[in-house]
Amino acid sequence: EVDFEVMVHTVDETVPAELPAEFAAAYLSKLKADSFPHELKENELLITADTVVIEKGRILGKPNSEREAFDMIKSLSGTTHSVMTAVTMKSAKKRITLEDEAKVTFRFLEEDEIWHYVRRYRPFDKAGSYGIQEWIGFMGVSSIEGSYFTVMGFPQHLVYQQLKSGNSPRDLFPQACTTSTPYSYLKAIQAGFRLAFLLYSLWINSGLKK
Numbered sequence: 001e002v003d004f005e006v007m008v009h010t011v012d013e014t015v016p017a018e019l020p021a022e023f024a025a026a027y028l029s030k031l032k033a034d035s036f037p038h039e040l041k042e043n044e045l046l047i048t049a050d051t052v053v054i055e056k057g058r059i060l061g062k063p064n065s066e067r068e069a070f071d072m073i074k075s076l077s078g079t080t081h082s083v084m085t086a087v088t089m090k091s092a093k094k095r096i097t098l099e100d101e102a103k104v105t106f107r108f109l110e111e112d113e114i115w116h117y118v119r120r121y122r123p124f125d126k127a128g129s130y131g132i133q134e135w136i137g138f139m140g141v142s143s144i145e146g147s148y149f150t151v152m153g154f155p156q157h158l159v160y161q162q163l164k165s166g167n168s169p170r171d172l173f174p175q176a177c178t179t180s181t182p183y184s185y186l187k188a189i190q191a192g193f194r195l196a197f198l199l200y201s202l203w204i205n206s207g208l209k210k
Contacts, residue, residue: 029097
């Protein structure tokens with residue numbers, strides 16, 4: 001297990017208009033890593049992540065109003081959409097990006113159910129206007145193909161596997177690690193190179209949201 005320190009850093013998450021939707025998560029994840037305001041030390045590892053919701057080839061971003069949130073969720077009702085999450089791991093010497101995709105299917109949602117969720121949970125900080133870990137995920141999602149944690153915004157299994165089996169652990173996975181979310185940077189101090197990096201529930205306390 002690791003201890004970590006949260007440091008807030010804001011990034012402009014604008015995606016180039018010509019960029020295909022399936023590449024947006026990786027683009028933003030790399031952008032966050034490259035815009036980190038401090039030079040990484042030899043004993044630090046930076047991890048950034050981003051998640052996008054894709055419906056029929058278009059990116060569903062974060063809603064600006066209740067009406068927009070309602071319309072987004074209604075467009076997902078009774079359909080299957082993609083959720084892409086990318087994670088960039090960067091040290092002072094190396095950078096790699098991992099990607100994962102999940103397919104999420106919503107049952108047909110009634111309008112009053114959608115309004116209840118929007119007005120009660122106010123998902124204005126969530127891509128696609130929903131959080132699968134919230135009420136709408138419990139009662140509205142009928143199936144998931146892929147990792148639940150990819151939909152939540154941080155594919156913990158990929159990060160753990162990379163930390164455990166990286167080709168150059170001394171270059172990429174040093175003793176002290178710095179981890180970032182879309183809104184935060186987490187400094188994780190780890191004893192030795194054992195890489196028993198248990199990434200439990202990081203999104204809850206650290207802003208790892210879609």
